[in-house]
Amino acid sequence: xxxxxxxxxxxxxxxxxxxxxxxxxxxxxxxxxxxxxxxxxxxxxxxxxxxxxxxxxxxxxxx
Amino acid sequence: xxxxxxxxxxxxxxxxxxxxxxxxxxxxxxxxxxxxxxxxxxxxxxxxxxxxxxxxxxxxxxxxxxxxxxxxxxxxxxxxxxxxxxxxxxxxxxxxxxxxxxxxxxxxxxxxxxxxxxxxxxxxxxxxxxxxxxxxxxxxxxxxxxxx
Numbered sequence: 001x002x003x004x005x006x007x008x009x010x011x012x013x014x015x016x017x018x019x020x021x022x023x024x025x026x027x028x029x030x031x032x033x034x035x036x037x038x039x040x041x042x043x044x045x046x047x048x049x050x051x052x053x054x055x056x057x058x059x060x061x062x063x
Numbered sequence: 064x065x066x067x068x069x070x071x072x073x074x075x076x077x078x079x080x081x082x083x084x085x086x087x088x089x090x091x092x093x094x095x096x097x098x099x100x101x102x103x104x105x106x107x108x109x110x111x112x113x114x115x116x117x118x119x120x121x122x123x124x125x126x127x128x129x130x131x132x133x134x135x136x137x138x139x140x141x142x143x144x145x146x147x148x149x150x151x152x153x154x155x156x157x158x159x160x161x162x163x164x165x166x167x168x169x170x171x172x173x174x175x176x177x178x179x180x181x182x183x184x185x186x187x188x189x190x191x192x193x194x195x196x197x198x199x200x201x202x203x204x205x206x207x208x209x210x211x
Contacts, residue, residue: 024133025133025134025135026133026135026136028135028207028210028211029133029134029135029136031211032135032210032211037209037210037211038135038138038210040134041134044134
Protein backbone atom coordinates (compact mmCIF):
# COMPACT_ATOMS: atom_id res chain seq x y z
CA UNK A 1 0.00 0.00 0.00
CA UNK A 2 1.40 3.40 -1.00
CA UNK A 3 1.13 6.37 1.32
CA UNK A 4 2.08 10.01 1.75
CA UNK A 5 3.36 9.68 5.28
CA UNK A 6 6.96 10.64 4.52
CA UNK A 7 5.86 13.79 2.67
CA UNK A 8 3.43 14.79 5.43
CA UNK A 9 6.08 14.21 8.07
CA UNK A 10 8.60 16.27 6.08
CA UNK A 11 6.07 19.13 5.78
CA UNK A 12 6.00 19.37 9.55
CA UNK A 13 9.75 18.93 9.92
CA UNK A 14 9.39 15.90 12.17
CA UNK A 15 11.92 13.10 12.36
CA UNK A 16 10.74 9.48 12.24
CA UNK A 17 11.43 9.26 15.97
CA UNK A 18 9.27 12.33 16.68
CA UNK A 19 6.40 10.96 14.63
CA UNK A 20 6.78 7.58 16.30
CA UNK A 21 6.51 9.24 19.70
CA UNK A 22 3.35 11.10 18.69
CA UNK A 23 1.81 7.87 17.41
CA UNK A 24 3.09 5.82 20.37
CA UNK A 25 4.83 3.29 18.13
CA UNK A 26 8.46 2.35 17.50
CA UNK A 27 10.56 4.32 15.01
CA UNK A 28 11.04 1.12 12.99
CA UNK A 29 7.27 0.94 12.56
CA UNK A 30 7.14 4.47 11.11
CA UNK A 31 9.96 3.58 8.72
CA UNK A 32 8.25 0.34 7.64
CA UNK A 33 4.95 2.16 7.04
CA UNK A 34 6.65 4.93 5.06
CA UNK A 35 8.46 2.45 2.82
CA UNK A 36 5.24 0.50 2.28
CA UNK A 37 6.62 -2.65 3.90
CA UNK A 38 4.05 -2.66 6.67
CA UNK A 39 0.38 -1.75 6.48
CA UNK A 40 -0.88 -0.20 9.71
CA UNK A 41 -3.97 -1.47 11.46
CA UNK A 42 -7.18 0.51 11.09
CA UNK A 43 -6.85 2.12 14.56
CA UNK A 44 -3.31 3.24 13.77
CA UNK A 45 -4.36 4.50 10.33
CA UNK A 46 -7.09 6.59 12.00
CA UNK A 47 -4.55 7.88 14.51
CA UNK A 48 -2.23 8.93 11.67
CA UNK A 49 -5.11 10.56 9.80
CA UNK A 50 -6.19 12.49 12.91
CA UNK A 51 -2.62 13.60 13.62
CA UNK A 52 -2.25 15.09 10.14
CA UNK A 53 -5.84 16.34 9.96
CA UNK A 54 -6.64 14.35 6.81
CA UNK A 55 -8.83 11.45 5.86
CA UNK A 56 -7.32 7.97 5.66
CA UNK A 57 -7.85 7.95 1.88
CA UNK A 58 -5.88 11.18 1.59
CA UNK A 59 -2.87 9.50 3.15
CA UNK A 60 -3.10 5.86 2.10
CA UNK A 61 -3.65 4.64 -1.41
CA UNK A 62 -4.72 1.07 -2.12
CA UNK A 63 -2.45 -0.03 -4.95
CA UNK B 64 11.35 12.23 38.38
CA UNK B 65 10.04 9.03 36.78
CA UNK B 66 6.85 9.27 34.74
CA UNK B 67 3.65 7.52 35.76
CA UNK B 68 4.29 4.92 33.06
CA UNK B 69 7.79 4.24 34.38
CA UNK B 70 6.48 3.92 37.93
CA UNK B 71 3.83 1.47 36.72
CA UNK B 72 6.50 -0.54 34.89
CA UNK B 73 8.82 -0.67 37.92
CA UNK B 74 5.85 -1.62 40.11
CA UNK B 75 4.86 -4.43 37.76
CA UNK B 76 8.40 -5.82 37.66
CA UNK B 77 8.50 -5.71 41.46
CA UNK B 78 5.17 -7.56 41.63
CA UNK B 79 6.56 -10.23 39.27
CA UNK B 80 9.81 -10.71 41.19
CA UNK B 81 8.48 -10.39 44.74
CA UNK B 82 5.45 -12.56 43.91
CA UNK B 83 7.67 -15.29 42.47
CA UNK B 84 9.97 -15.22 45.50
CA UNK B 85 7.04 -15.27 47.93
CA UNK B 86 5.36 -18.16 46.10
CA UNK B 87 8.56 -20.18 45.93
CA UNK B 88 9.86 -19.62 49.48
CA UNK B 89 6.43 -19.42 51.07
CA UNK B 90 5.31 -22.68 49.52
CA UNK B 91 8.64 -24.31 50.33
CA UNK B 92 8.35 -23.24 53.97
CA UNK B 93 4.80 -24.61 54.25
CA UNK B 94 5.69 -27.87 52.50
CA UNK B 95 8.73 -28.45 54.70
CA UNK B 96 6.75 -27.53 57.83
CA UNK B 97 4.02 -30.05 56.95
CA UNK B 98 6.20 -32.85 55.63
CA UNK B 99 9.18 -32.31 57.89
CA UNK B 100 12.37 -33.68 56.43
CA UNK B 101 10.74 -36.37 54.30
CA UNK B 102 12.64 -35.31 51.20
CA UNK B 103 11.03 -37.87 48.90
CA UNK B 104 7.50 -36.84 49.83
CA UNK B 105 8.34 -33.14 49.62
CA UNK B 106 10.11 -33.30 46.24
CA UNK B 107 7.06 -33.26 43.93
CA UNK B 108 5.40 -30.50 45.97
CA UNK B 109 8.58 -28.43 45.91
CA UNK B 110 8.78 -28.93 42.15
CA UNK B 111 5.17 -27.77 41.87
CA UNK B 112 5.94 -24.70 43.98
CA UNK B 113 8.91 -23.92 41.74
CA UNK B 114 6.70 -24.27 38.67
CA UNK B 115 4.03 -22.00 40.21
CA UNK B 116 6.70 -19.42 40.99
CA UNK B 117 8.03 -19.48 37.42
CA UNK B 118 4.51 -19.45 35.97
CA UNK B 119 3.67 -16.37 38.05
CA UNK B 120 6.82 -14.54 36.90
CA UNK B 121 6.19 -15.53 33.26
CA UNK B 122 2.51 -14.49 33.35
CA UNK B 123 3.16 -11.13 35.00
CA UNK B 124 6.18 -10.60 32.73
CA UNK B 125 4.00 -11.24 29.70
CA UNK B 126 1.30 -8.89 31.02
CA UNK B 127 3.94 -6.18 31.48
CA UNK B 128 5.62 -6.68 28.13
CA UNK B 129 2.74 -7.21 25.72
CA UNK B 130 0.85 -3.91 26.23
CA UNK B 131 4.13 -1.99 25.87
CA UNK B 132 4.80 -3.39 22.40
CA UNK B 133 3.62 -1.47 19.38
CA UNK B 134 1.40 -3.21 16.83
CA UNK B 135 4.25 -4.05 14.44
CA UNK B 136 6.28 -5.76 17.14
CA UNK B 137 3.17 -7.70 18.22
CA UNK B 138 2.65 -8.73 14.62
CA UNK B 139 6.30 -9.83 14.43
CA UNK B 140 5.95 -11.93 17.57
CA UNK B 141 2.69 -13.56 16.48
CA UNK B 142 4.12 -14.35 13.06
CA UNK B 143 7.44 -15.67 14.36
CA UNK B 144 5.87 -17.82 17.04
CA UNK B 145 3.34 -19.36 14.66
CA UNK B 146 5.76 -19.92 11.78
CA UNK B 147 8.75 -20.67 13.98
CA UNK B 148 7.11 -23.18 16.25
CA UNK B 149 5.26 -24.88 13.39
CA UNK B 150 8.54 -25.22 11.49
CA UNK B 151 10.24 -26.57 14.62
CA UNK B 152 7.56 -29.22 15.11
CA UNK B 153 7.88 -30.30 11.48
CA UNK B 154 11.69 -30.24 11.47
CA UNK B 155 12.08 -32.20 14.70
CA UNK B 156 9.69 -34.95 13.56
CA UNK B 157 12.41 -36.81 11.58
CA UNK B 158 14.69 -36.68 14.65
CA UNK B 159 11.98 -38.41 16.69
CA UNK B 160 11.65 -41.08 14.01
CA UNK B 161 15.43 -41.59 14.02
CA UNK B 162 15.36 -41.98 17.80
CA UNK B 163 12.82 -44.74 17.40
CA UNK B 164 14.94 -46.81 14.98
CA UNK B 165 15.69 -50.19 16.55
CA UNK B 166 13.32 -49.46 19.41
CA UNK B 167 15.22 -46.37 20.53
CA UNK B 168 18.48 -48.31 20.93
CA UNK B 169 20.65 -45.32 20.05
CA UNK B 170 18.97 -43.10 22.62
CA UNK B 171 19.23 -45.83 25.25
CA UNK B 172 22.94 -46.19 24.51
CA UNK B 173 23.41 -42.42 24.64
CA UNK B 174 21.63 -42.02 27.96
CA UNK B 175 22.99 -45.15 29.64
CA UNK B 176 21.69 -45.72 33.15
CA UNK B 177 20.26 -42.16 33.30
CA UNK B 178 17.64 -43.05 30.70
CA UNK B 179 14.53 -43.33 32.84
CA UNK B 180 11.06 -42.72 31.30
CA UNK B 181 10.86 -39.42 33.17
CA UNK B 182 14.18 -38.27 31.77
CA UNK B 183 13.13 -39.24 28.23
CA UNK B 184 9.88 -37.31 28.62
CA UNK B 185 11.67 -34.24 29.98
CA UNK B 186 14.27 -34.46 27.23
CA UNK B 187 11.58 -34.57 24.55
CA UNK B 188 9.70 -31.63 26.02
CA UNK B 189 12.78 -29.47 26.56
CA UNK B 190 14.12 -30.39 23.12
CA UNK B 191 10.93 -29.33 21.40
CA UNK B 192 10.62 -26.08 23.36
CA UNK B 193 14.25 -25.27 22.61
CA UNK B 194 13.71 -25.98 18.89
CA UNK B 195 10.57 -23.80 18.91
CA UNK B 196 12.36 -20.89 20.58
CA UNK B 197 15.32 -21.15 18.21
CA UNK B 198 13.16 -21.43 15.12
CA UNK B 199 10.96 -18.59 16.34
CA UNK B 200 14.02 -16.35 16.74
CA UNK B 201 15.10 -17.15 13.18
CA UNK B 202 11.57 -16.43 11.87
CA UNK B 203 11.51 -13.14 13.77
CA UNK B 204 14.87 -12.08 12.37
CA UNK B 205 13.58 -12.93 8.89
CA UNK B 206 10.39 -10.97 9.45
CA UNK B 207 12.28 -7.86 10.55
CA UNK B 208 14.77 -8.23 7.70
CA UNK B 209 11.86 -8.27 5.23
CA UNK B 210 10.11 -5.27 6.81
CA UNK B 211 13.14 -3.07 7.37
